[in-house]
């Protein structure tokens with residue numbers, strides 16, 4: 001069976017107007033993302049990566065061209081339909097994880113499931129499973145503040161994948177991390193997306209991420225200028241996700 005196209009972008013244009021200045025952020029982009037592949041678009045700052053990702057993610061609208069997600073043309077959809085599509089088919093991972101600071105790791109992952117209409121018990125179970133998969137079994141009740149940058153991004157990945165989306169969209173997911181932690185986070189995103197059979201599209205200028213791509217594209221001045229050949233599978237070997245160790249017991253006499 002041929003692999004299905006999950007995202008199809010055709011002749012996509014985006015023009016921003018600021019007073020009498022116009023910026024053409026996208027100049028006729030054509031791009032296809034297939035099922036369960038891990039694709040990276042790299043390119044310098046200002047080349048249009050975030051604009052493209054936000055339009056595919058239905059967070060922004062194009063000036064011209066079409067976006068088809070899982071067989072549905074989204075360009076003419078109403079906001080309500082878009083919200084529904086986003087909630088059920090797309091998971092996001094951003095540079096700054098956007099976790100809710102007053103909710104625990106578990107609650108942060110549960111929340112989108114409850115919003116999508118899942119019952120509390122299965123939502124909690126699913127959230128726990130996803131956090132375990134990203135190696136955070138020992139951090140379920142931690143608040144975002146009590147987690148390292150890499151751990152926060154692991155929570156964001158678990159949250160993005162929790163509702164069985166077909167697509168994960170990630171914008172500079174390693175932008176705030178050191179090289180080693182960044183590599184771990186990309187690995188975890190790759191592994192957990194494969195487990196869920198989700199496609200991943202990452203936009204980044206981080207070479208560590210580009211290095212992990214199954215397919216690598218480059219963006220320049222609002223256009224996808226070239227793509228590398230598909231890399232051999234063994235370029236990114238599956239390996240077990242390293243769980244974080246339990247924390248030492250917290251001191252009872254907290255300084256205040």
Ligand code: ADP
Nearest residue numbers: 016018023025044045046047048049050051052
């Ligand atoms: P990248 O993510 O590759 O750094 P962006 O998609 O953020 O690129 O930006 C592409 C171009 O569009 C840049 O020239 C940027 O200044 C411009 N741009 C992005 N967002 C806006 C906006 N909301 N209003 C005006 N111009 C914007």
Ligand code: MG
Nearest residue numbers: 049050051171
């Ligand atoms: Mg950007």
